[in-house]
Amino acid sequence: MINFIKYTIDGVTYTLVNNGDNTWNRDENAPNASGNYQMTLTIIEDGNITNLDASDDIYEMYLDILTGTEKNTQLGSYVPDFISDTTEIASVFNAENDLLDHLGDEISKIKSNHFITTASNYSISRMESFLGMKGLGTLEQRKSYLISLNQKGNKLNVPAIRNIVKSIAGSDCIVTFFGAEEESNPDKAYGLLKIQVLSPDSTKNYRYADIARALAPLVPSHIKLSVIKYFATWGDILNDFSDWSSLSSREDWQVVREYIPSS
Known part of the structure; x- marks a missing residue:
C-alpha cells in the first residue's frame, strides 16, 4: 500500500493528495521559465522508500516546458509563407515540430549513453551488469x-598504473617495485608493488579503494599490492597535531603542505 508520494521540480517539493481510490494528484502551476526541468519522485510504500528521477531511462521523469520561440524544429521555415500560414498546415507543422523536437532529444540521449562520462545511471548499471x-x-x-x-x-x-590512478583520483602517483630479497622491501617474503598516490584533484569525486580494486586483477599472486595515500587531508592534520602551536612550530607553511601521515 502506498503511504506517501511527493515530487520535486526546480528545487520545490510538492506532496501529492491521496484521492482514496488508488490515485494521487496535485494541481500546480508550471515553472515560469521555459526549459527542461528534472523531476524527482519519492514514493513510500509499506515503509519502503523509492526515489525515481531522470537519471534512470526507464522512468522518463521530466517536465518539458516549451514556448513556440524556443522550439528547435520549425517546419514552416522550409516552405513559402502562403503555405505555412494556412491554418490546417500550421496546425500540422506545430504538432510535427513537437514530435521532431522530442525525437531530437531521444537521439541526444542515445548519443550520450554511448560514452561513459555522459551516460545515465541506467546505462552505467547495464555496463556494470555486462562486466x-x-x-x-x-x-x-x-x-x-x-x-x-x-x-x-x-x-x-x-x-x-598511472593511467588508472589518474582516471580515478585525477592525480599522479609514485610506482615502486621491490624484489622479494631486496633489503628495502618491507615484506621480504614476497615481491611488493608499492603505489604512492599523490594529492588528488580536489574537484573530483572519487573512491580511494577503487585504485586497488582496478589494479588487483593484474597483479600476479606472488606480488603484494600496496596502495598508499601519499598526501594529507585536514583530517590527518587534526588527528596528528595536538593544537595549533604544534602545527605552527613547523619550519614554514610549505612543510605543512607537504606533510605525509606516518600511516
Whole structure:
C-alpha cells in the first residue's frame, strides 16, 4: 500500500493528495521559465522508500516546458509563407515540430549513453551488469572506475598504473617495485608493488579503494599490492597535531603542505 508520494521540480517539493481510490494528484502551476526541468519522485510504500528521477531511462521523469520561440524544429521555415500560414498546415507543422523536437532529444540521449562520462545511471548499471561487477559509490565514482578499466590494458606496467590512478583520483602517483630479497622491501617474503598516490584533484569525486580494486586483477599472486595515500587531508592534520602551536612550530607553511601521515 502506498503511504506517501511527493515530487520535486526546480528545487520545490510538492506532496501529492491521496484521492482514496488508488490515485494521487496535485494541481500546480508550471515553472515560469521555459526549459527542461528534472523531476524527482519519492514514493513510500509499506515503509519502503523509492526515489525515481531522470537519471534512470526507464522512468522518463521530466517536465518539458516549451514556448513556440524556443522550439528547435520549425517546419514552416522550409516552405513559402502562403503555405505555412494556412491554418490546417500550421496546425500540422506545430504538432510535427513537437514530435521532431522530442525525437531530437531521444537521439541526444542515445548519443550520450554511448560514452561513459555522459551516460545515465541506467546505462552505467547495464555496463556494470555486462562486466559482471557491482557498482560501488556515487554515479560519478562508478563512471571513473569504468574509465579506469578501459585505461589499464592487459599488462601491468607504470603507464597503465598511472593511467588508472589518474582516471580515478585525477592525480599522479609514485610506482615502486621491490624484489622479494631486496633489503628495502618491507615484506621480504614476497615481491611488493608499492603505489604512492599523490594529492588528488580536489574537484573530483572519487573512491580511494577503487585504485586497488582496478589494479588487483593484474597483479600476479606472488606480488603484494600496496596502495598508499601519499598526501594529507585536514583530517590527518587534526588527528596528528595536538593544537595549533604544534602545527605552527613547523619550519614554514610549505612543510605543512607537504606533510605525509606516518600511516
